[in-house]
Amino acid sequence: MYDDDTRKRRRLTKAVLLAAVPLAAAAALAGPLTGMFSGGPADGGPGGGRGRGASPAPAAPGTPAATGPGPSTSARSGAAPLAGKVVVIDPGHNPGNFQHTAEINETVDVGTHRKECDTTGTSTNAGYTEAAFTLDVSRRLRVVLQGKGATVEFTHDADRPFGPCVDERARIGNAAGGGEGADAVVSVHADGSAAGNRGHHVILPALVKAGAADTAPIVGPSRTLGERIQAAFARATGSAPANYLGGGTGLDVRDDLGGLNLSTVPKVFVECGNMRDPDDAALLADATWRQKAAQGIADGISTYLLG
Template sequence: MSNGSTFPPHRRPRGTLLAALAALVAVALAGWLIWRAQGGEPPRAGAPAAGGAPTGGADPAGGGTPPPEKKGGGGTEPPGALRGKVVVLDPGHNPRNREHGHEIARQVQIGTDRKECDTTGTATNDGYAEASFTLDVARRARTLLQERGATVVFTQDGDRPYGPCVDERAAIGNTAHADAAVSVHADGSAAGNRGFHVILPERVRAGAADTAAIVAPSRALGERLVSRFATATGSAPSNYLGGGTGLDPRSDLGGLNLSKVPKVFIECGNMRDPKDAAQLTDAQWRQKAARGITEGITDFLTR
């Protein structure tokens, strides 16, 4: 029976088959070219698709390389950026100094003079002690620095009955051969005096003090701390010291005079000013302060 075609129903013309085969080859070739243009690798599970959305679920337990840490200035730092670096953090004063007035009043040599072993530090009008503030911020900064691979040494971690004395604080940094040392403090100036500042070592040569080798690198560390701390916290440099630079060179601090490694003090704000005190007593702001300190140290040690 005829079906309107000159060919049997179970056969197709050779030309039709060849056309279909050519079309399949063209499609396959186009797909291969696209694959090569994208790098020649199949997408990994969880990798972004062309539109940017993940193609699979992320592994909450990790197992891969963590993303680079975002920097306060908008860049990134790999987690191991400070591997091999030693950082000494010196939380100012000690929460138990008040119980050891006789011991901390003992005079020690700082090169240019003799001064008290340590002091109690200041406090906010509501009684939040500088010594508590410094330990909290230093511990937060330690965590961040360790995440970047640094070895972090503390002069005290609330584990001593008092002190240590200012000369021992410097010696701890020297013995550790620190690449950078930062003493964390908060000021006790008059109300209305606001902002943070970084204290730098001046050129001193007297007795056991000789800062010639550390003046320049300490200034570089201080400048980076000022920049990063301002960015991280939103605070302005001191309006009562440093002429707006946030930098205050001094020659009367044993922790700086006796240091053989780059070292600075950072006064994170004025505890006696109500507006500054509101920041210093806020845990979220203290985390920002710790990040600013971490960023400044990182900038100094990686550039």
């Protein structure tokens, strides 16, 4: 028989032991669960803005990068050199433009003159369209930039029937990042020149001051952005600068593009190759090469933003 004090001590000991059992079980489970979610593939999905959570598996070769918000492992671990930077990616044209020719033929003011809202873009002889190419490369580019910690916004993601028009594309970059404007805007394209004309080039804004256009504040930084992208693109893809313009520099200055004329933030166009040349077309149609193209553009943007 126990006295009252002894019984109280026994009941207290039993209560402590019973409480410890679920705590121990939870601790045992925590280890495996942490292991399940601490790793993951290097590439996250290409959803707009910064991602959170585990990354999905990389997309199969020949397909656009899988959708979803996950950043790279390096971004999750804190190695995010572009954190706080806002990049707008402008996929040239839109797959839906082919069904909306009347709408995209309407003209808009680009500062120096009026110009078509948009065009269908070009294609390879085999029918691979520029609109499909630019969307694929842009999605891959988004994945790489998000892996570096950047906030990425698109002018469109084939989520609208056509367009946007060139003036709206400029306004999207100007208003990005909550209205402060993007740190850099890159419009992704492929050229439609004559066969035999090969290579890549980057289009830079000319000095334009007319109507709603005033590129004076962005000419200098846009040139720096373009030079960084051209050099990185050449390294990543092994592609030579265009042999038909730019004097072998891979750079071309134009004053007739509304997307550049109306931009108030640093912006360039990247013409990744010539779809009408069979050798360039073979590269542009290759998923492995398109990944290199995206990496090269991302590397150029990164070196520009990091100074």
